[in-house]
Structure formats: structure tokens, C-alpha cells
Amino acid sequence: MKPTRKPPGGAPATSIPLVQQWLSWMWIGATSFGGGAATLILIRREWVDRRRWIGAVAYDRALALSQVVPGITILALAIQLGRFARGYAGILVALVGLLTPSVVLTGALTAAFSAIQSLTLAHAALLGVAPGTGGLTAALALQVVVSAFSTGFPGWYRLRDLAIVAASIFAIAVLGWPAPVILIAALAAGAAIPERSR
């Protein structure tokens, strides 16, 4: 195999077997009921906590970069993790592995939906699941907030970091700015008020 370019995070491409990566992505794709929050929680558990295939700092950076490209954030994250683990073969395995079960299940559910739709039971079940996805997103938020602050500098920089979080919430909740504008503004603010070198 040709040596791959240095992936984000500075570590070389790993020797994690492609079959293991593929199985991991299939598992995530098939079981991440509950939308994007569920998927992100599962990916972090698999890649960072359980299998330790990537460090938390490199993972967080990949997640941050995923936010500023068009399309589905989670696919951009999967692309980066796949590349980190095994170059272009890793990217292919990540995309195909993650999407195959999700696409098949989404198609099958759509096919079955006209039958389900008429049932009040399914509607009642969805009413129960909806607040659950709210709790799930709150859990994801806690995880993202904790890891965003854990990599910051102490002292005055903490105040700057808090100000960026507060300003982004203000911009979306009160000013109603589109998310990409807020993210680009944050990039500019971070570049304008730099930290010491890491």
C-alpha cells in the first residue's frame, strides 16, 4: 500500500484493519436511531473511547473542520476519520460502511411508511421518542462543550473562550444569523485574538 499523506492530528495512517473499520461503520450506520446527535455520540464512543483509534484532540479538530464544508457534517467527519485511519481506502470504507445500512433502512422505512402512517400507535411512539432525541442532543451538547473547553488555555483565554460561546449562542438565538456565518465569524475572531503557540 502506498504511504498516505499525513492526516490531521499529525499521526501517520494507522494499521487498523479495513475490515474492522468497515464493521465499525456498518454498526454505527445500522444502530444510530435518533438522528445526528445519536450518530455523533456513537462515532465518538467507537473511535475515541472504546477502540481508541483516534485521540480526543484530533477527533475534536476533525469535527470542527467538518462544520465548515457543505453537505452533511457527519459524512465530512467520517471522511476525515477514514483518511486518518487508512488513507483513501479508509475514506471509501467509511462512506460505504456508514451509508449502506442507513440508506437501506431509510428506503425500507419509506416503503413501509404508508402502512405505518395510518396507525395511531406509531404516532404515539414518535411522541415519546421526540423528547428522547431532545435529551440525546443535550447529552451531545455537554460532550462538545466539555471537550471544546478542555483544549483551551487557562487564565484570560478562558474568558475569551466563554465570550465566543456566548456570542455564537446570541448570534443564532437573538440575531438569527445563519450557522455558517457564525462559524466563519468565530474563525475570524479566533485568528484576530490568537493564543500562545501550542
Added chain:
Amino acid sequence: MTGAALFRIFLLASLFSFGGLGGLPILHQQLVDQTGWASEATFAQALAIGLISPGPNGLYVVSLGYLLLAWPGAIAAALALMFPPLLVLPMAAAYERLAHQRRVQSAVHALGLAVAGLVGYSAFAILRGTVSDWVGIGIALCVFALMTRTRIHVIVPLAFAGALGVLVYR
């Protein structure tokens, strides 16, 4: 309507969207207003299925593709969704080249903080939109506690929430 035409529309929407549901206005304009291939009801159905099926919510486009053209439509949608996020590769490469500069490090750290703020706000918005009574508060709190304090799989609390929904809201 052909698979290739659907692919072009899905690709366009995905290229000009950020996050899972960002492409919705473009898709709506192209499929409902301009071509008349889809109805409002089709969109609502696809969005609902996108929420309950596994994977990112943005996969509602796959459901939309299926409703319009069966499996070829679903596959056209999945392929169209795969390409735009690949733009993260040149971006990550640029970051690697510039990563030693402290302004670049600081900018990406600030990006992570803004993402944290936005995810926090979306958690608040989703909770506000989905929790309407004490049962809902209980479900949201239980799922939050289980996901932050235990290693239990996401499916388990959501299945219980669904069962509770059947018992309470039927």
C-alpha cells in the same frame, strides 16, 4: 423524471447546504415549485422518516429519492450526498500546512467553541419543540442521564421512550 436529473438536483442542494437540513429550501424550490415532481406532503413524509431512521437527519433526502423514483431515486440521493463533504479533504490539507501558525490554531479552536455554542442552542431548541408535558420532561431527563452517565446503547432508552409514548399518548 430520471435518476440523473434527481442526482443533479440533490447534488446542487447538498453543495449549497451546511448541516443536514440546510438544503431544504433549494430542494423545495426545484422539486415543488419548478418541476412539480414532489408535493408538500412528500416532503413532510420524507422529513419524518429522516428523523426516525438511523444515521444523520440529512438522509431524509434518501427517503425523498425513494418516494419519487423508488430505489434508483434513493441511490441517486445517497451518491449526491457523498460528494460535497469530500471538500473537507482540501480544507484539512490546508489546515495541516498552516497548523504551526498560532493564528490558525486559535481560529480552529474558536471554531470548536462556536460549534459547542450552536449545538447547545440546538439542544435547547429541540427540547423546547418536543417537550410539552411532565412525561416529556421525564423522558428527556432520563435519556440525558443515561447517555452522559452510562455506556448504554442509544437504541435502548429511545425504545423505552417509544414504548412509554404508546402507553401515554395512545
